[in-house]
Amino acid sequence: EAQVTQNPRYLITVTGKKLTVTCSQNMNHEYMSWYRQDPGLGLRQIYYSMNVEVTDKGDVPEGYKVSRKEKRNFPLILESPSPNQTSLYFCASSLWYGGPQSVSGANVLTFGAGSRLTVL
């Protein structure tokens, strides 16, 4: 089954304890992205990656790191988590990153089930 898998789905941690949220897709997608969702603020993009070793900041990158060493994996790293990073996180992927003349359908995002993170 084509899917985006995130782990862990739920995590409670303490301030300053480094953690990694993994994201893996089995669709050979080039583009991957991380979002966080907070009440009243909607979905906001943290980082995205257009391909292996190509990553860039989204709208709210502070406090996060990412890497894309393999096409299928795009982990989100919180080096020193703080309570304001308590949120619901989603990983997503699409076939292509999509330039101005993108092929219809190539930009459709498939989302993971979400990871609910609580930092105490």
Added chain:
Amino acid sequence: DAKTTQPTSMDCAEGRAANLPCNHSTISGNEYVYWYRQIHSQGPQYIIHGLKNNETNEMASLIITEDRKSSTLILPHATLRDTAVYYCIVRVAGIQGAQKLVFGQGTRLTINP
């Protein structure tokens, strides 16, 4: 950047057609309109997308006005399982043309029995 405007909430009776409007008056000629929905706190789910022609798939229909400044998502026979937040999105080109889907607040659609 093209932005979208949607009503905050809507209600629809089960079995009736749900029509969700979206304004995107600053859309440019090569930008697609995408619709996603999010049921409770699950990952957003793709519904449909279009450029200028009306589109239909097994989930919904998308009607785009001729000037492309607005669109309507139609769920032809809404069921209770269609209760969700619906996002209308116009893809925005980021650095090097990378896609950037900006999710607004969406429309909270409630299907009533």
